[in-house]
Amino acid sequence: MPALPDAPPARHVFNATTAGFETDVLQKSMQTPVLVDFWAPWCEPCKQLGPVLEKLAAEYHGSFQLAKVEVDQEPQLAEAFQVRSIPTVFLVKDGQIADGFPGVLPEGQIREFLKQHGVEPAQAPAAADDAAAPVPVDPQAEVARLRAAVAEAPDNAELRLDLALALLKTDQADEATGLLEGLPANLATDDRTVHARARLAFLALASTAPSLEELQQSVATDPDDLRARHLLGARHIVAGNPEAAMEQFIEMLARDRNFDGGLPRTALIDAFRITDDTALVGRYRRRMSSLLF
Incomplete structure (x- = not known):
């Protein structure tokens, strides 16, 4: 069987090595989650899983990076991660292993796995010619706008989260806290919620x-x-x-x-x-x- 090509076939995909692992994976994961795929060119299940992971990496537009580790070339990494079978996938966030799974999962389950860790598809970047300079937003005006939107759609949890974030920018911590505490479970672990809680913790301190x-x-x-x-x-x-x-x-x-x-x-x-x-x-x-x- 021919080996997979050395050059990653999709955007946001790269080949990870022992020498560059600290910089390319651990440090990078402090800003963007990194999915680490341990594989080998002779592994038939790897040939099923790899293209799915690469497709998702492209579709998610940089919400996560996919690091490919060929176990025969990087045995030290496989040993460090205690890989016992391939394919095995780990999610690295903030410099640490957050979760993982062995074997081949359907695409839907992989999407759910990513979602559980706050990894959602990002919007595709706009072409340079179409990009417009962002217009500065007045924080107080944004709070007023979102208050009105929440009043019209009180069951819209996304709007309540947006309002909480806007309130934090105007130092209205108590109201923001109440909104965050009332969020449903699917938004309680959203990156925006995590960031808001971090700011609230500093405010409380x-x-x-x-x-x-x-x-x-x-x-x-x-x-x-x-x-x-x-x-x-x-x-x-x-x-x-x-x-x-x-x-x-x-x-x-x-x-x-x-x-x-x-x-x-x-x-x-x-x-x-x-x-x-x-x-x-x-x-x-x-x-x-x-x-x-």
């Missing part, structure tokens, strides 16, 4: 924390006061200074990655989720990865 000046003094007096660093980071997030927040969380990770059940890493990931500056997030993701791996 900051609301009961000492002042910015007091926390800065605490950290200056005792650099190992990781609790004060965490609160200081929350204060910076709420004040609109994500870089200063990430710096505190990185310092926590460098001093004690296991503090309070892995709080430094969790705080960094939550900060990444609510920060729009992709270059800033990428820089701190790389710093986090260098400390963890």
Whole structure:
């Protein structure tokens, strides 16, 4: 049987290697989920599953990346993932294995598997000639618009989630919390909901924390006061200074990655989720990865 081609046949698909795994899969998964497919060219079930995964990777327009690992060429990766049979597929998110499945699943079940982990098809990118510059949206006007929309369709959970997100941009945390708590199960794990809850957590921390000046003094007096660093980071997030927040969380990770059940890493990931500056997030993701791996 001829081997599958070395060049991936679809967009958002790449061949993963042991040498590049940290950068290509672990670091990439901090921003975009990566589906890792362990396969071999002699494996008949792999030839059934592979094209389905590649088709979905193209249809999802970058909502996830598909990493192909040929087990005969990358035995170290297969051993690290404890692969006992092929095909075997793992979903990697935030630098860790989130879930997986062995064998061949129907396309519908794979879609459901992805949906359970918040991976939904993205909109196809517009052609460069058709792309228009986004018009800035007034946060208060957006809240008013969505309030009216929810009043007309109170059973529309998507609209309620949109309103909660808009409310958070205007610091109306209590109302946003109520809307988020009333979401159905299928939206409770949506990436937008996860991001909103991360911001709410920082808002709650900051609301009961000492002042910015007091926390800065605490950290200056005792650099190992990781609790004060965490609160200081929350204060910076709420004040609109994500870089200063990430710096505190990185310092926590460098001093004690296991503090309070892995709080430094969790705080960094939550900060990444609510920060729009992709270059800033990428820089701190790389710093986090260098400390963890």
